[in-house]
Amino acid sequence: MWRFLSTRIAMGALTILATTVLVTLLIHAVPGDPVQIMYAQSQGTTPEQIEEVRRSLGLDRSIPVQYAMFMERLLQGDLGTTIRGGQPVLDVILQRLPNTLVLACSAMFIAIVIGIPIGFLAAYREGSLVDTGLMILAIAGISMPHFWLGLMLLFFFALELGWLPVSGNGPLNLILPALTLGLSNAAIFARLTRSSMIDVMHQDFVQTAYAKGLPKSLVLRRHVLRAGFLPVVTMMGLQFAFMMGGAIVVENIFSWNGVGRMAVEAIFQRDYPVIQGFILTFSVVVVVVAIGIDALYAVLDPRIRRA
Amino acid sequence: MSALLAVRDLSVTLRSGGEARMLAQDVSFDVARGQILSIVGESGSGKSMTAKALMGLLPPNATVSGEAWFRGANLLAKGSAPCRGTGIGLIFQEPMTALTPVLTIGTQLTEAMVVLGLADPAEARRRAIAMLDRVGIPAPDRRMRQYPHELSGGMRQRVMIAMMMLLEPEILIADEPTTALDVTVQAQILDLLRDIVRDTRIGLILITHDMGVVAETAQDVLVMKAGRTIEAGPVARIFTAPSAPYTRALLDAVPRLDRPGSSAGMVAGAAAGKTLLSAGHVSKTFHARAGLFASGLATRALDDVSLDIRQGETLALVGESGSGKSTLGRVITRLTDADHGAVTLGEENLLTLRGKSLRAARRKIQMIFQDPYASLDPRQRIGTSIAEPIAIHTTLSRAERQDRVGGLLARVGLTPEMAARYPHEFSGGQRQRIAIARALAAGPVLIVADEPTSALDVSIQAQILDLLADLKREEGLTMLFISHDLAVVRQIADRVAVMRQGRILELGPTEAVWTAARHPYTRALIDAAPVPDPTRPRGVRRPVSGDFAIGALREAALGHWVAT
Amino acid sequence: MTSLTDIPNGSAPPGFWRRMVRSSNGVVGLIIVLGLIFCAAFADLLAPYNPARMGTGGRFLPPGGKFLLGTDEFGRDMLSRILYGSRLTLLIGAVAVGISLTAGMLVGMVAAFRRGWVETLLMRSTDVLFSFTETLIALSFVAVLGPSLQNAVIAVGVAAVPFYARTCYSAALVETSKPYFEASIAAGAAPGRLVFLHLLPNVLPTMIVVATLGVSTAILAAAGLSFLGLGAQPPTSEWGYMLAGSRDYINRAPWLMTIPGLAIAITVLGFNLLGDGLRTSLDPVERR
Amino acid sequence: ADIVWARYGDIDTLDPHRATSTLSLQVWSLIYDTLLAVDADGNPVPHVAKSWTSNEAGTEYTFSLQEGVMCHDGTPLDASDVKYTIDQAFSETTPSVTKGSWGPITGAEVVDPLTIKLTLDTPFVAMIPFLADSFSSIICDSNADAEGFGTTTAIGSGPWKLISWTKGDRIVLEKNADYTNFGKLADNPGAPYEDGLIIAVVPEPQARYAALTTGEVHIAEPPFDDVPAIKDSGDLNIIVAENTGQNVFWEFAAHRPPFNDKRARLAVAHATDAATAINLIYGDLSIPEMCPVSRGVFGNDQDFCAQYRPEYDPDKSRALLAELGYSDDNPLETALLVWTGGNRQKLGEVFQAQLAEVGIKASIEIMDIGSLNARVRQENENTEGTTGSMDMMTWSWYDPDILYALWHTPGAYRGYTSPELDAILDETRVLTDPDARKAKVQEAFRYLLENAIHVPLYTPGWEWVFAVRPEVEGFKVAPFVYPIFSDVKIGG
Numbered sequence A: 001m002w003r004f005l006s007t008r009i010a011m012g013a014l015t016i017l018a019t020t021v022l023v024t025l026l027i028h029a030v031p032g033d034p035v036q037i038m039y040a041q042s043q044g045t046t047p048e049q050i051e052e053v054r055r056s057l058g059l060d061r062s063i064p065v066q067y068a069m070f071m072e073r074l075l076q077g078d079l080g081t082t083i084r085g086g087q088p089v090l091d092v093i094l095q096r097l098p099n100t101l102v103l104a105c106s107a108m109f110i111a112i113v114i115g116i117p118i119g120f121l122a123a124y125r126e127g128s129l130v131d132t133g134l135m136i137l138a139i140a141g142i143s144m145p146h147f148w149l150g151l152m153l154l155f156f157f158a159l160e161l162g163w164l165p166v167s168g169n170g171p172l173n174l175i176l177p178a179l180t181l182g183l184s185n186a187a188i189f190a191r192l193t194r195s196s197m198i199d200v201m202h203q204d205f206v207q208t209a210y211a212k213g214l215p216k217s218l219v220l221r222r223h224v225l226r227a228g229f230l231p232v233v234t235m236m237g238l239q240f241a242f243m244m245g246g247a248i249v250v251e252n253i254f255s256w257n258g259v260g261r262m263a264v265e266a267i268f269q270r271d272y273p274v275i276q277g278f279i280l281t282f283s284v285v286v287v288v289v290a291i292g293i294d295a296l297y298a299v300l301d302p303r304i305r306r307a
Numbered sequence B: 001m002s003a004l005l006a007v008r009d010l011s012v013t014l015r016s017g018g019e020a021r022m023l024a025q026d027v028s029f030d031v032a033r034g035q036i037l038s039i040v041g042e043s044g045s046g047k048s049m050t051a052k053a054l055m056g057l058l059p060p061n062a063t064v065s066g067e068a069w070f071r072g073a074n075l076l077a078k079g080s081a082p083c084r085g086t087g088i089g090l091i092f093q094e095p096m097t098a099l100t101p102v103l104t105i106g107t108q109l110t111e112a113m114v115v116l117g118l119a120d121p122a123e124a125r126r127r128a129i130a131m132l133d134r135v136g137i138p139a140p141d142r143r144m145r146q147y148p149h150e151l152s153g154g155m156r157q158r159v160m161i162a163m164m165m166l167l168e169p170e171i172l173i174a175d176e177p178t179t180a181l182d183v184t185v186q187a188q189i190l191d192l193l194r195d196i197v198r199d200t201r202i203g204l205i206l207i208t209h210d211m212g213v214v215a216e217t218a219q220d221v222l223v224m225k226a227g228r229t230i231e232a233g234p235v236a237r238i239f240t241a242p243s244a245p246y247t248r249a250l251l252d253a254v255p256r257l258d259r260p261g262s263s264a265g266m267v268a269g270a271a272a273g274k275t276l277l278s279a280g281h282v283s284k285t286f287h288a289r290a291g292l293f294a295s296g297l298a299t300r301a302l303d304d305v306s307l308d309i310r311q312g313e314t315l316a317l318v319g320e321s322g323s324g325k326s327t328l329g330r331v332i333t334r335l336t337d338a339d340h341g342a343v344t345l346g347e348e349n350l351l352t353l354r355g356k357s358l359r360a361a362r363r364k365i366q367m368i369f370q371d372p373y374a375s376l377d378p379r380q381r382i383g384t385s386i387a388e389p390i391a392i393h394t395t396l397s398r399a400e401r402q403d404r405v406g407g408l409l410a411r412v413g414l415t416p417e418m419a420a421r422y423p424h425e426f427s428g429g430q431r432q433r434i435a436i437a438r439a440l441a442a443g444p445v446l447i448v449a450d451e452p453t454s455a456l457d458v459s460i461q462a463q464i465l466d467l468l469a470d471l472k473r474e475e476g477l478t479m480l481f482i483s484h485d486l487a488v489v490r491q492i493a494d495r496v497a498v499m500r501q502g503r504i505l506e507l508g509p510t511e512a513v514w515t516a517a518r519h520p521y522t523r524a525l526i527d528a529a530p531v532p533d534p535t536r537p538r539g540v541r542r543p544v545s546g547d548f549a550i551g552a553l554r555e556a557a558l559g560h561w562v563a564t
Numbered sequence C: 001m002t003s004l005t006d007i008p009n010g011s012a013p014p015g016f017w018r019r020m021v022r023s024s025n026g027v028v029g030l031i032i033v034l035g036l037i038f039c040a041a042f043a044d045l046l047a048p049y050n051p052a053r054m055g056t057g058g059r060f061l062p063p064g065g066k067f068l069l070g071t072d073e074f075g076r077d078m079l080s081r082i083l084y085g086s087r088l089t090l091l092i093g094a095v096a097v098g099i100s101l102t103a104g105m106l107v108g109m110v111a112a113f114r115r116g117w118v119e120t121l122l123m124r125s126t127d128v129l130f131s132f133t134e135t136l137i138a139l140s141f142v143a144v145l146g147p148s149l150q151n152a153v154i155a156v157g158v159a160a161v162p163f164y165a166r167t168c169y170s171a172a173l174v175e176t177s178k179p180y181f182e183a184s185i186a187a188g189a190a191p192g193r194l195v196f197l198h199l200l201p202n203v204l205p206t207m208i209v210v211a212t213l214g215v216s217t218a219i220l221a222a223a224g225l226s227f228l229g230l231g232a233q234p235p236t237s238e239w240g241y242m243l244a245g246s247r248d249y250i251n252r253a254p255w256l257m258t259i260p261g262l263a264i265a266i267t268v269l270g271f272n273l274l275g276d277g278l279r280t281s282l283d284p285v286e287r288r
Numbered sequence D: 001a002d003i004v005w006a007r008y009g010d011i012d013t014l015d016p017h018r019a020t021s022t023l024s025l026q027v028w029s030l031i032y033d034t035l036l037a038v039d040a041d042g043n044p045v046p047h048v049a050k051s052w053t054s055n056e057a058g059t060e061y062t063f064s065l066q067e068g069v070m071c072h073d074g075t076p077l078d079a080s081d082v083k084y085t086i087d088q089a090f091s092e093t094t095p096s097v098t099k100g101s102w103g104p105i106t107g108a109e110v111v112d113p114l115t116i117k118l119t120l121d122t123p124f125v126a127m128i129p130f131l132a133d134s135f136s137s138i139i140c141d142s143n144a145d146a147e148g149f150g151t152t153t154a155i156g157s158g159p160w161k162l163i164s165w166t167k168g169d170r171i172v173l174e175k176n177a178d179y180t181n182f183g184k185l186a187d188n189p190g191a192p193y194e195d196g197l198i199i200a201v202v203p204e205p206q207a208r209y210a211a212l213t214t215g216e217v218h219i220a221e222p223p224f225d226d227v228p229a230i231k232d233s234g235d236l237n238i239i240v241a242e243n244t245g246q247n248v249f250w251e252f253a254a255h256r257p258p259f260n261d262k263r264a265r266l267a268v269a270h271a272t273d274a275a276t277a278i279n280l281i282y283g284d285l286s287i288p289e290m291c292p293v294s295r296g297v298f299g300n301d302q303d304f305c306a307q308y309r310p311e312y313d314p315d316k317s318r319a320l321l322a323e324l325g326y327s328d329d330n331p332l333e334t335a336l337l338v339w340t341g342g343n344r345q346k347l348g349e350v351f352q353a354q355l356a357e358v359g360i361k362a363s364i365e366i367m368d369i370g371s372l373n374a375r376v377r378q379e380n381e382n383t384e385g386t387t388g389s390m391d392m393m394t395w396s397w398y399d400p401d402i403l404y405a406l407w408h409t410p411g412a413y414r415g416y417t418s419p420e421l422d423a424i425l426d427e428t429r430v431l432t433d434p435d436a437r438k439a440k441v442q443e444a445f446r447y448l449l450e451n452a453i454h455v456p457l458y459t460p461g462w463e464w465v466f467a468v469r470p471e472v473e474g475f476k477v478a479p480f481v482y483p484i485f486s487d488v489k490i491g492g
């Protein structure tokens, strides 16, 4: 297990390291002069000031030196300051990150709670009308753009029915965005769970369990579910990353104050330090969650736990 | 003696996509206490379906008809509860997948006893340990806490048997319980099953495709083909006087380990031939890559292997799974790069060739693979596949190439018109013939055949072996023949090399090795192989112990080398 | 060596069409996709009005009557806009998938074929990029290049490259280890022959399935970017952009939101179903 | 009770030297005071400075401050706080982003605690209106020692105190109980009536509307297209800001073809029917504008400007294009840059369609205002490259001096400048006599309009439409879109 986990952690570290490199290079890929673009709106900036910014971003140095500077600051927890408003990027991000995480986690929860039972039921009734119906529902769910689903939910539950609040970041406000993100992912989970469970149900060991005379419920609960759940767990890491990505859109629809909304604003404002910080944070979160889920997997699967 | 189980006119129909197929049709048989009934037949003949029907484990789209009387009730009647576990137990072919990977052995052994109310957990555990001991698993206490992946295939199969026996069924169905195992292990499992039947007087239904297994274990035989019963009767009668032509064909097709093969007469001549290819001190270690930084376990697939292949002979490589046979074949064909050693063909060391010269040299050694399905590019007409070596190495025109392909197809027993078809339009045996034709197309001096018949049904296996024997006789083909099936080897090989764990333990003329095996491992291997002769005494074999000589080869008799 | 005229015309595996026809999913998907292609191809003939003309009708006319799907905030005919939008949508899907497929297959096949350090380098970088997730890559791309439909399509295409590379790599790995491939090596085939005559034709079916499913992902992703304002710019009748614009009129004209959303959903559904159908038909082992 | 005001976006910072967005300015005006304030017509009046004098040459201004003004931390606001503010604006290392607008100030001298004297290099008439705007918010010098000025701290002397700012979400303010109002446009002479003010960020217009309906929010910009319905239903009151000071105009990359030719610029001007377009998109919430500065700003005179602004005349436009060698086969192609928000991209679409009528193919590109500024400047500075773009530029200012910033060499966008125009603009800065200055300012208008350098389109009202719940009384919006909350009482 430790070997398994250590490679995962090493891989994660490599990913984050690569992110730092890409993030440093990012600003160079911008067509035109990034500093000019960033400061163009402030009428008072002097050429000296622009030079100063260039220096502080290290843009006057060679790329390796820039990278070294960037890393040095990064290791001190300094992600630079925002162009709009001149505040520490780290603060700006840390203030919003919890909101995004809460959203992604609740959506994950919804996806699991809805998707896995549906997938299980469909697998259990494989080939039946129930199965077909559920899977049509699932493929429709996957095909539905979540920004559209979000708008529809907003329209019905907030505007038409007035059941749920639409401003602010309270727990009630979480319902719609989490539902939007959760439902589309529930469809994915349902399909995954179904195929994984069907795989398992067709395996010899399930037949063996039946052959022992075990009642169906026990076979399903103890043998099918445990084994069939493992591939679903491995997918969760990827799915979480997907949630984080989806959060970017959903946050914008529901005015949820997370890093996704911040990122889109920053892109429009060409606030490169914020964009850099966002990319870095995003990949750290995704990597950490992926490692966590791998660890969970390692604990659940004896083939890895005992290796 | 009245029958424990009486099956009458059992039929299974499978409905899929609007079509209905009969997978088993009017199968009838009886099983009595202490009786071993063997159901044999080729792959897909409906053996497993019959078993599953009795267990009530058919897929949802299958329907069953007929009667199966057990304990005074008809198992196949609508609404009747299946007697799984305590009535009838089932053991599957593949011990790797028949146990739930995420549960401990202990849980899996005891859960049914507890659920079915046969014992409380503590009692169940005690019985489980005792049963593990009974089926010959060392340190049963510890095993209870282990997971299936921590056990070897043979042990898992024993656990399976123990699991079913703990429920004290009256009938045990074993569906090809040894096919996935090595011969030596297979023999032990068969012994175990026989012992259990003798001691507990249960009825055993043993499903197999191997006539050798039948002859060694069963009292009665049921031969099936395409869902129908071809013939049924006591084993002695079936083997001595089969009434159905199919049964006879099945028996004829089985290579007999206990009789010398047809090629044996050529031994003397071939042995005199000059050395064609010689492998010297070849070693290969595989490093299983566990990840980016962690390097996984190393497997020594070949450990300082040396051998010569003589012009015109068939050298067989035998050994258990994982012993390195394929690796050696692949090193010789340069499909795998060796770590050390040399393979010389004529003056050339094949292992040092690269680029163009390697490609040019490749035509001299061709390979025939085990899996005929995967051996041909599914998206090429077989004519194109066969012509490929010709296209690469010659400047023949398209028409000339077609001629050559036609000739080759005829040579392997197909017709030239078939060149325009795609692989999926052929049967397995035909595909293997095509693969052989392609190997011949290059005009090789040596053919490496890696278990070319083990994926085929027995009747077809015999035809392919005959073809290879013909080619050898008529074209003077030199062949390195890899197999784990000793009977096959005896039929076709001039000389045999026995491998284990990457080393050659014994090497000598086939007959000499068979009749006077010098290495204990070789002897165990020969002992364990089932012999399709029910009249042979069925003795209990000792397991192969791990400690024997694996040192350098020494010539014990003329041309007969044994590890020291 | 032979000329490439020897390239066989690959055949579908046995029973492909039978299975395809029997997979009702695949058939429905095929019908939707064909319908879409039809709409796109004949948008000029089918569209009753000029999609960009303002004031064709009154503003915010509800669906029905002269304007089958109503009019938008400028009085443009929604039906015409949706029809022309199908053109863009298909183009977006095709270009993005084209980018991912080409680059992904190149990387995947080279890695599987060359092995050694090339393989390690390519696949490890792919792994790293893969864990970045597509959204992030696409967003970074747009952040650098600036919002425009073109950039969004490139971003979506590039973002999916790691996935295609991985899939192609594992498919190619399976093929290269198959005996027929090794037999070809053993026959002395040169790399070009191996790659173009054996590897490519055998990897292609898998990649076609992946690409079909990928079209739906790409369309969704590009529409998502347009929705955020990071993709299509006015007056394009890109569906995601139309959807974004409709937000202001949810109360007044809900159909402005419903119709483009439905259009995206049906299109994506079509490609998903088709991909599913192709997969089950190409791969008899895979259970639905 | 707390007043809840929802807006589409957040402030950039609480430090008035670090940003220029209207969203930020509106909040600063609540937290900070300014030396001067504006009356309902937009004219500067005394506020924290009870009076001021200047020398003959107009290079020295002396302000005497009100007594007893207190900063939120309890320290008195005096001349040193004003000096601190100005010093910060001209800081060597981190000058204000609006440093240019402070004018040629060379020194600030504390004469006595209640008197401050500013010295200027050259006369600068626009300084007085500038000091009435929140750009010049007085930053109490105690901020120098405070932790996190601009993010977690903002010590001012305005009617509301900062409690907290959650970025992207909300700003929580509490009433300044000690407040005295000297000149701000509020009837209330003292502290606000309500206890607190919450400024929430709700980007989706529909969400704001829903929140208004449910009562979660008291005041917010409604979705523009629902305004007529809201008005009809009468559930909410609609208040439209007047004298917003904002001016939206055609601006061109005048150093690149085709817009280096006056005729091309005129062709665009003649091709656009602003009145119709605005009416289509904004209804009666925005009004067409004839002058280069907006209504309420010194010098604005619709009738005067209408004489010179190129009128809507597609035929004239086509003729000009033909003269330039363009035709249907060879249309004038350009990029139409629009900055995000305020439904501007919709308006852009309408203009795009109008331009298409005369055969101008304009492709819309939407970008942030910062990127837009940079893009225009880049095109002007680097004249190689392809065709130049045109854009819907927006500026809001309280004084015609904005024209100096925009069009006096080198010009904010390095765009069109000429010695002739420079001379006119120079004079608008130094003429102290209002009538003389007005004449000069209008001369500048005429020059800009005739040469189609600055083609006014409209004065936006829509972003500054406020829907107010019926129980809210006393809400008003001062010129230049500063909402006033001191008078607000929440009834019911």
Ligand SMILES: Nc1ncnc2c1ncn2[C@@H]1O[C@H](COP(=O)(O)OP(=O)(O)OP(=O)(O)O)[C@@H](O)[C@H]1O
Residues within 6 Å of the ligand: B014, B016, B023, B041, B042, B043, B044, B045, B046, B047, B048, B049, B050, B059, B209
């Ligand atoms: N679940 C299933 N769905 C459809 N067809 C099936 C299924 N299981 C088995 N079959 C088909 O039923 C036929 C009989 O299968 P069965 O498993 O009984 O053969 P068998 O004699 O046990 O063969 P083998 O030696 O390969 O195990 C075969 O043609 C097989 O393809």
Ligand SMILES: Nc1ncnc2c1ncn2[C@@H]1O[C@H](COP(=O)(O)OP(=O)(O)OP(=O)(O)O)[C@@H](O)[C@H]1O
Residues within 6 Å of the ligand: B286, B287, B288, B299, B300, B301, B319, B320, B321, B322, B323, B324, B325, B326, B327, B328, B484
């Ligand atoms: N490509 C490979 N990577 C890692 N290990 C390998 C590889 N190929 C073979 N091995 C290992 O090398 C050992 C010898 O394998 P080989 O295939 O030569 O055995 P074999 O005698 O042909 O067995 P079988 O009868 O099962 O075909 C095995 O332990 C196998 O797991």
Ligand SMILES: [Mg+2]
Residues within 6 Å of the ligand: B047, B048, B049, B175
């Ligand atoms: Mg079977």
Ligand SMILES: [Mg+2]
Residues within 6 Å of the ligand: B325, B326, B327, B450
């Ligand atoms: Mg092998």
Ligand code: NI
Residues within 6 Å of the ligand: B281, B283, B340, B341
């Ligand atoms: Ni060596």
